[in-house]
Amino acid sequence: MSEAVVSTRIRLARNLKEYPFPNRISEDQAKEVADRVISALSDMDKKFNRIDMSELSQAQRLALVEQHLISPEFVEKRPYRVLLLSDDNSVSIMLNEEDHIRLQVIKPGLDLEEAYKIADEIDDCLSKKLNLAFSERLGYLTQCPTNLGTALRASVMLHLPALQKSASISRIASNLSKLGLTIRGIYGEGSNSSGALYQLSNQVTLGISEKAAVENLKNIANQLISQEIKTRDKMLKDIEVQDKVCRSLGILKTAKLISHTEAMELISNVRLGVSGKLLDTLTLDSIDKLTVEIQPANIMIKHGEEMSVRERDIKRADILRDSFN
Amino acid sequence: MSEAVVSTRIRLARNLKEYPFPNRISEDQAKEVADRVISALSDMDKKFNRIDMSELSQAQRLALVEQHLISPEFVEKRPYRVLLLSDDNSVSIMLNEEDHIRLQVIKPGLDLEEAYKIADEIDDCLSKKLNLAFSERLGYLTQCPTNLGTALRASVMLHLPALQKSASISRIASNLSKLGLTIRGIYGEGSNSSGALYQLSNQVTLGISEKAAVENLKNIANQLISQEIKTRDKMLKDIEVQDKVCRSLGILKTAKLISHTEAMELISNVRLGVSGKLLDTLTLDSIDKLTVEIQPANIMIKHGEEMSVRERDIKRADILRDSFN
Numbered sequence: 001m002s003e004a005v006v007s008t009r010i011r012l013a014r015n016l017k018e019y020p021f022p023n024r025i026s027e028d029q030a031k032e033v034a035d036r037v038i039s040a041l042s043d044m045d046k047k048f049n050r051i052d053m054s055e056l057s058q059a060q061r062l063a064l065v066e067q068h069l070i071s072p073e074f075v076e077k078r079p080y081r082v083l084l085l086s087d088d089n090s091v092s093i094m095l096n097e098e099d100h101i102r103l104q105v106i107k108p109g110l111d112l113e114e115a116y117k118i119a120d121e122i123d124d125c126l127s128k129k130l131n132l133a134f135s136e137r138l139g140y141l142t143q144c145p146t147n148l149g150t151a152l153r154a155s156v157m158l159h160l161p162a163l164q165k166s167a168s169i170s171r172i173a174s175n176l177s178k179l180g181l182t183i184r185g186i187y188g189e190g191s192n193s194s195g196a197l198y199q200l201s202n203q204v205t206l207g208i209s210e211k212a213a214v215e216n217l218k219n220i221a222n223q224l225i226s227q228e229i230k231t232r233d234k235m236l237k238d239i240e241v242q243d244k245v246c247r248s249l250g251i252l253k254t255a256k257l258i259s260h261t262e263a264m265e266l267i268s269n270v271r272l273g274v275s276g277k278l279l280d281t282l283t284l285d286s287i288d289k290l291t292v293e294i295q296p297a298n299i300m301i302k303h304g305e306e307m308s309v310r311e312r313d314i315k316r317a318d319i320l321r322d323s324f325n
Numbered sequence: 326m327s328e329a330v331v332s333t334r335i336r337l338a339r340n341l342k343e344y345p346f347p348n349r350i351s352e353d354q355a356k357e358v359a360d361r362v363i364s365a366l367s368d369m370d371k372k373f374n375r376i377d378m379s380e381l382s383q384a385q386r387l388a389l390v391e392q393h394l395i396s397p398e399f400v401e402k403r404p405y406r407v408l409l410l411s412d413d414n415s416v417s418i419m420l421n422e423e424d425h426i427r428l429q430v431i432k433p434g435l436d437l438e439e440a441y442k443i444a445d446e447i448d449d450c451l452s453k454k455l456n457l458a459f460s461e462r463l464g465y466l467t468q469c470p471t472n473l474g475t476a477l478r479a480s481v482m483l484h485l486p487a488l489q490k491s492a493s494i495s496r497i498a499s500n501l502s503k504l505g506l507t508i509r510g511i512y513g514e515g516s517n518s519s520g521a522l523y524q525l526s527n528q529v530t531l532g533i534s535e536k537a538a539v540e541n542l543k544n545i546a547n548q549l550i551s552q553e554i555k556t557r558d559k560m561l562k563d564i565e566v567q568d569k570v571c572r573s574l575g576i577l578k579t580a581k582l583i584s585h586t587e588a589m590e591l592i593s594n595v596r597l598g599v600s601g602k603l604l605d606t607l608t609l610d611s612i613d614k615l616t617v618e619i620q621p622a623n624i625m626i627k628h629g630e631e632m633s634v635r636e637r638d639i640k641r642a643d644i645l646r647d648s649f650n
Contacts, residue, residue, distance in 0.1 A: 239639065243581035250579030256568035314564065 002109050003232075003275035004225045006157040006197065006288050009068070010115040010214075012123055013142045013151040014101040015133040021143040022078065022096045030080035034095045038084065040129035044122070046091065048084035053077070059305045062297035068106060068186075070094055091118065098143050099151075101126065108285065110221060112154055112214050120210075139206065146203075150210050155201035156221045157186060161272045162231035163224070164196045172224065180204035180213075181220055195264035195291065196272075200224065236276040245273035249281060253324045257310075258317045263294050270324075281324055290323055327434050328557075328600035329550045331482040331522065331613050334393070335440040335539075337448055338467045338476040339426040340458040346468040347403065347421045355405035359420045363409065365454035369447070371416065373409035378402070384630045387622035393431060393511075395419055416443065423468050424476075426451065433610065435546060437479055437539050445535075464531065471528075475535050480526035481546045482511060486597045487556035488549070489521045497549065505529035505538075506545055520589035520596075520616065525549065561601040570598035574606060578649045582635075583642045588619050595649075606649055615648055 015021060016036065019029050041048060053061060053070075054077065064070040069092045070083060084093040094102040103122055105115045126132065133141040140151035147153075163169050173183050186197040200221055202213045235241050248269035252258075258266075271287050273279035282290070292298060294316050300307050303315050340346060341361065344354050366373060378386060378395075379402065389395040394417045395408060409418040419427040428447055430440040451457065458466040464474035472478075488494055498508050511522040525546055527538045560566050573594035577583075583591075596612050598604035607615070617623060619641045625632050628640050 239581055243642070246579040246581055247576050250575035250577075251572050252575075254571040254575030256564055256571055317568070 002284065004159050004228045005110045005221070006108075006159055007068075008107045008109065008111045008115050009153075009155045009157070010105045010112070010119040011153040011155075012101075012103045012119050013099040013140065013147050013153075014103065014123070014126060015099050015141055015143070016101075017131045017133045019100065022098065022100060023143060025079060025096065027079045030078075030096045033100045034080050034082045036130060037093070037095055037101055037126070038082075040126055041084070041093075041122070043129075044125050046086060046122070048086055048091070048093065051083040051085060053081040053083060057301075057305060059297045059300040063295070063301045066295035066298050067292055069104075071097060071102070073098060074102075091122065093122075099147075108288075110156060110218070110225075112156070112218050116154070116210065116214050147205055149206035150208065150213060152205060152210050152213055153201055154214050154217045155199050156217065158198045158200055158221070158224060158228070159196055159268065159271055159275075160198050160224070160228050161196040161268055162235050163228050165235065166231055168227075168231070169198070176200070176220065177203070179216070179220060180208070181217065194261070195268035197264075197268070197291075232272065232276060236272070236278060242273075242278060245269045245276075245278055249273065249279055249324065252320045255317045255320065257313045258320065259313055260294070260296055260316070263316055263320060264291070267291055267294075286323070290320070294319055327609065329484050329553045330435045330546070331433070331484055332393075333432045333434065333436045333440050334478075334480045334482070335430045335437070335444040336478040336480070337426075337428045337444050338424040338465065338472050338478075339428065339448070339451060340424050340466060340468070341426075342456045342458045344425065347423060347425060348468060350404055350421065352404045355421045358425045359405050359407045361455060362418070362420055362426055362451070363407075365451055366409070366418075366447070368454075369450050371411055371447070373411055373416070373418065376408040376410060378406040378408060382626075382630060384622045384625040388620070388626045391620035391623050392617055394429075396422060396427070398422060416447065418447075424472075433613075435481060435543070435550075437481070437543050441479070441535065441539050472530055474531035475533065475538060477530060477535050477538055478526055479539050479542045480524050481542065483523045483525055483546070483549060483553070484521055484593065484596055484600075485523050485549070485553050486521040486593055487560050488553050490560065491556055493552075493556070494523070501525070501545065502528070504541070504545060505533070506542065519586070520593035522589075522593070522616075557597065557601060561597070561603060567603060570594045570601075570603055574598065574604055574649065577645045580642045580645065582638045583645065584638055585619070585621055585641070588641055588645060589616070592616055592619075611648070615645070619644055 016033055019025060019033050061075045065072050065075060069085065069089060074081060074094050074097050078096065080096050082095040090106055092104045103119055105119045107115045135141055139149040142148055142151050176183055180203050181200060182203045183198050183200045186194060186199055202217050248266040252266050252270060267287060267290065270279060270281065271284060274281060274284060274287065296312055299312050299315050341358055344350060344358050386400045390397050390400060394410065394414060399406060399419050399422050403421065405421050407420040415431055417429045428444055430444045432440045460466060465476040467473055467476050501508055505528050506525060507528045508523050508525045511519060511524055527542050573591040577591050577595060592612060592615065595604060595606065596609060599606060599609060599612065621637055624637050624640050
């Protein structure tokens with residue numbers, strides 16, 4: 001199944017009862033929130049690296065978004081924003097984002113249970129040590145009412161080139177909303193799909209248990225994946241598709257200059273070719289890592305924050321040639 | 326210099342005094358013409374293979390045009406058309422084309438003197454054995470008055486991607502006509518340039534000696550070539566051009582499907598890259614041979630005359646992948 005799944009993500013939103021939500025919090029209060037959360041987590045076996053957002057450059061912050069470690073909203077300078085990051089980057093905790101605590105667990109492939117288990121352990125620790133804003137009637141209280149209840153967002157990042165090409169995505173999207181799910185571009189709400197990557201997530205957090213929400217998402221994800229794989233098998237028999245897939249690798253191996261948009265499209269084609277055993281190049285896992293590496297801010301934090309678009313396009317082509325040759 | 330020159334060609338037109346020009350000749354007379362020329366040539370050391378055009382399929386005839394061994398006009402079925410071809414294909418003699426005898430010598434690279442020397446030897450043999458149509462005042466008599474005089478057409482096939490890109494070709498073309506020369510696409514009069522290949526040839530045959538015409542063509546060819554090479558050196562420093570050149574090779578190495586027009590363009594880019602030492606792939610000579618091999622009729626005579634355009638596009642991609650990998 002992994003041909004069509006990149007990663008799984010569980011996100012929990014939590015707030016401390018004693019403090020106003022971050023949109024009306026003072027600098028001092030925000031500091032107190034951060035300190036209390038950090039202290040609460042200090043007893044855990046899992047250790048976190050502390051990153052103060054105010055100390056990062058714009059490119060460094062954007063690079064974290066590209067790596068899916070923080071939300072686009074967390075890039076904005078606001079009182080006492082701190083990121084706690086596990087060594088392997090699988091757990092990231094944003095402090096003073098839209099809620100006091102935004103806890104995220106990412107796992108490669110489709111692994112909702114394991115991701116939820118880890119998130120739940122951290123949540124248990126937080127619940128024990130902190131006075132979390134919770135109401136019997138509404139569940140966890142969050143700044144935005146759409147998160148009230150479980151305050152859980154489970155999502156799966158899918159690679160759906162065949163469903164995209166067959167234009168099934170928009171039909172699927174409208175059916176999903178009836179099932180309490182949503183599908184959108186890879187950088188969350190309002191973002192476009194790039195390289196046929198889509199994020200499927202639950203939309204309903206009220207009146208449904210965490211378990212049920214995760215189970216529901218898993219079922220739908222599996223259905224989408226098998227639909228994608230079936231469409232792919234048919235599609236890859238078409239010589240025009242084979243031509244496009246093979247040429248994409250040819251271009252990635254040789255280009256001296258490549259834009260972000262073109263690179264995402266070519267990589268998506270190659271990922272399709274590898275999954276369909278038409279190409280024998282990098283593994284799907286390496287391709288997915290490369291997809292992050294060639295994002296603009298990730299190039300800049302590695303190779304120079306003053307780079308122009310043209311310089312990035314050259315460097316991106318260098319990275320891709322090195323990787324695929 | 327050879328980076329910008331593909332081949333040199335000398336063509337002489339001759340007619341037998343005793344017979345009407347081919348446009349008004351009878352089948353019997355045309356046969357007599359052919360027999361007399363073949364008999365006249367039989368004493369030469371150089372041996373020729375006889376090919377009766379009426380015995381060839383349409384694809385076989387078109388393939389000879391693509392190989393520059395016959396003129397497009399010679400494809401048409403007309404009385405007793407015979408092609409005499411030396412073993413190495415460097416000499417071809419069309420009998421009963423527009424004139425009774427169209428003698429052509431092709432040499433790779435820029436080699437006008439040698440090509441003329443060979444043509445002249447054959448012409449001497451013909452003159453000795455046959456009564457050629459010649460007038461003291463007009464020189465050799467030909468069906469079309471534009472060939473009267475020397476009836477010599479000397480031409481050089483040039484690869485001019487840099488001058489084409491810099492849009493200098495049309496300016497050059499209008500200057501050339503003042504010098505008694507013309508530049509046009511590779512399949513002669515009225516044909517378009519394909520893959521930045523151009524044919525430079527003399528236009529004036531009256532009031533100028535063979536030697537002077539050849540000398541004049543050589544001088545202008547050398548000027549054009551050095552202009553092309555200078556422009557190329559500058560052009561190849563541009564990363565966008567490098568990108569186009571490198572990608573072209575990447576696509577030729579991977580495509581599963583490729584049209585004639587696209588293949589010609591990509592091969593032209595690769596030829597430019599090889600000549601500029603940006604690419605290390607086939608030699609210029611192998612590239613030039615490949616340019617003929619991937620022409621539609623040449624694919625068909627090798628792989629099946631019933632091939633559709635799509636089947637040819639697939640076979641063309643196969644040939645190119647095999648050649649460049």
